[in-house]
Amino acid sequence: MNRKLYQSKPFETEGINVFDIAERLARVNASDCRRATGPVSVVIQEHTEDFLHLSLCDGIQSLCRKVPIQEIQNHPPILHKHNYYEMTFVLRGEVDIRIEDEVHRYRQGDVCLLNRNTYHAEQVCSNVTLAFLCFSPQMMVEYSGYPFADFYPKNEMDFTHFFESDCENCPEGTKSFLEFRRCTQEGQGAAEELLFRIRQELLLHQPGCMYMLYGLMTRLLFTLAQAECYCRQYTEVKTAPDLDLVQKIQQYVEGRRCRFSRKEIEETLHYNRDYLNRIFRQYTGFTLGDYCRTVCMEEAAHRLLHTSDTIEQIAAQVGFPNRTQFYRVFQQYYHTTPCMYRKTKRQEAEQQPSEACDAFV
Numbered sequence: 001m002n003r004k005l006y007q008s009k010p011f012e013t014e015g016i017n018v019f020d021i022a023e024r025l026a027r028v029n030a031s032d033c034r035r036a037t038g039p040v041s042v043v044i045q046e047h048t049e050d051f052l053h054l055s056l057c058d059g060i061q062s063l064c065r066k067v068p069i070q071e072i073q074n075h076p077p078i079l080h081k082h083n084y085y086e087m088t089f090v091l092r093g094e095v096d097i098r099i100e101d102e103v104h105r106y107r108q109g110d111v112c113l114l115n116r117n118t119y120h121a122e123q124v125c126s127n128v129t130l131a132f133l134c135f136s137p138q139m140m141v142e143y144s145g146y147p148f149a150d151f152y153p154k155n156e157m158d159f160t161h162f163f164e165s166d167c168e169n170c171p172e173g174t175k176s177f178l179e180f181r182r183c184t185q186e187g188q189g190a191a192e193e194l195l196f197r198i199r200q201e202l203l204l205h206q207p208g209c210m211y212m213l214y215g216l217m218t219r220l221l222f223t224l225a226q227a228e229c230y231c232r233q234y235t236e237v238k239t240a241p242d243l244d245l246v247q248k249i250q251q252y253v254e255g256r257r258c259r260f261s262r263k264e265i266e267e268t269l270h271y272n273r274d275y276l277n278r279i280f281r282q283y284t285g286f287t288l289g290d291y292c293r294t295v296c297m298e299e300a301a302h303r304l305l306h307t308s309d310t311i312e313q314i315a316a317q318v319g320f321p322n323r324t325q326f327y328r329v330f331q332q333y334y335h336t337t338p339c340m341y342r343k344t345k346r347q348e349a350e351q352q353p354s355e356a357c358d359a360f361v
Helices: 018-024 158-164 190-204 209-224 241-256 262-269 273-284 288-306 311-317 323-334 338-351
Strands: 040-047 051-057 062-068 085-092 094-099 102-107 111-114 120-123 128-135 174-182 230-238
Touching: 040 190, 051 190, 085 094, 085 102, 085 190, 094 111, 094 128, 102 111, 128 190, 158 174, 190 209, 241 262, 241 273, 241 288, 262 273, 273 288, 288 311, 288 323, 288 338, 311 323, 311 338, 323 338
Parallel strands: none
Antiparallel strands: 040 051, 040 128, 051 062, 085 111, 085 128, 094 102, 094 120, 111 174, 174 230
């Protein structure tokens, strides 16, 4: 076994600590390109009418966070890509996923396997539970004891083609994904059961964990290849040129986290703001102004909870020199004043200083 896989670090984000992301927004994909240095991780997101529950484990660290829906419901889906493979399981409800330039709907029991560096964004509503199984390319090629392709039915070539069609081997701009539509909706499927066994191995992380993970991953891919269980569709898509620009807009706004002038973004991205606004709204449904205000309010809420700065100082830090305007916009998003928000949230934190992870156990 490659010891580097077993000793690898927990996955990290592009310049953002995963705990900080979970605590602030519960958006583990807030970076434009999340990078994994660990071989396997499982993320579960449960969306209820009132809260978003986030559970993450990668064999070295685990976390659970509960975030009120009202604190994140105004944020558009983050268009992002990964340097690893991501398998999305719809455990409950249904979800629309934008994959490059098209939107695809998946229902309970369906699975979507995305190739690396494929732009996507989950458009999630309430009463939905999703699980994301993330695994690195090394997981597929660096362990000679489990040659995955040898376990596939001989007439099933989609998997081999999928894993060989990385960005280095595909025609320029071509990405791919695999869809698995469950043929029957009765009971919990074998694929979901294997997913939770993988998660359990990561949580326990006992000796021999990596051997177990390779075996379970092999069995999972073999299960998905069974035609009597899943209807499979392999799709290649072309990257829309505008998606790179949308990603740059998101990266710029998320990086600034404060109001900025029209001239600033035009000079940085070298496009007219009207054009940037039109492209951004086309792919997210949000205007650029609404998106900027949302990010500013999220940053203000974070500073209210995690700094001792005055409200006037925080307002200025996120680009609102006018106190009255800041109060008005903040109340639009959180339905309370900044002062009351800080007081209420800190009281809640004192009452539950170390909230246990009671979901997805």
